[in-house]
Amino acid sequence: GVRVLFVLGSRNRMSRAHRLAVRHEQRAHDDIVFVEARDWVPHAVAEKSLAWWQYADADPTLRARWYMKTDDDSLAHLPRLEADLRAMEAMGRSHYYYGVMTWRAWTPLHSEPDAACGERGDDGPADRRPSGRLKRLIAARAEGQPCANAIGPFPFADGSLQILSADLMRAVVRSPLATNFSRAHRTRTS
Numbered sequence: 105g106v107r108v109l110f111v112l113g114s115r116n117r118m119s120r121a122h123r124l125a126v127r128h129e130q131r132a133h134d135d136i137v138f139v140e141a142r143d144w145v146p147h148a149v150a151e152k153s154l155a156w157w158q159y160a161d162a163d164p165t166l167r168a169r170w171y172m173k174t175d176d177d178s179l180a181h182l183p184r185l186e187a188d189l190r191a192m193e194a195m196g197r198s199h200y201y202y203g204v205m206t207w208r209a210w211t212p213l214h215s216e217p218d219a220a221c222g223e224r225g226d227d228g229p230a231d232r233r234p235s236g237r238l239k240r241l242i243a244a245r246a247e248g249q250p251c252a253n254a255i256g257p258f259p260f261a262d263g264s265l266q267i268l269s270a271d272l273m274r275a276v277v278r279s280p281l282a283t284n285f286s287r288a289h290r291t292r293t294s
Contacts, residue, residue, distance in 0.1 A: 107168075109136065112126070113143025141155035142289075172267045199271055205229060206225055207227070207258070208224055225237050
């Protein structure tokens with residue numbers, strides 16, 4: 105029950121040889137999709153990720169209960185993920201968000217493409233007391249500190265693994281905030 109796709113930005117700087125290789129892969133395996141995003145600047149990862157979720161929402165051939173995104177340097181153990189997703193479905197809830205969790209603080213309306221503030225790591229929400237990183241992020245938000253204008257910290261599934269239930273994915277991509285972010289970044293050239 106898993107379909108794997110390679111997602112590329114339609115706004116890219118591929119050479120002719122690369123375009124031919126991608127075309128060959130697509131014809132052979134039907135496993136490449138192009139999304140409306142830049143695919144050459146490192147800070148465009150949020151733009152490309154959102155473009156993937158929007159593509160998945162709009163394409164009727166991709167109807168699924170779960171949608172996943174991994175980085176190109178990540179390797180997912182699909183049997184383990186399927187077992188975890190089955191266990192979550194058995195809980196009978198909605199709006200699932202699963203992945204490699206970290207804490208992040210964000211600066212709204214920041215001029216930089218990546219508005220994250222403070223340190224990060226793979227020590228997201230735990231059952232016990234707050235991690236040292238979470239305590240430092242909270243301290244960094246105090247008045248006069250580097251992240252004083254940030255919001256959060258929030259638990260965040262980093263790019264190495266993000267899975268959203270279909271209902272959550274639709275709620276996110278159809279939100280005014282996501283629509284505005286996407287519209288703003290489609291016009292960027294650098």
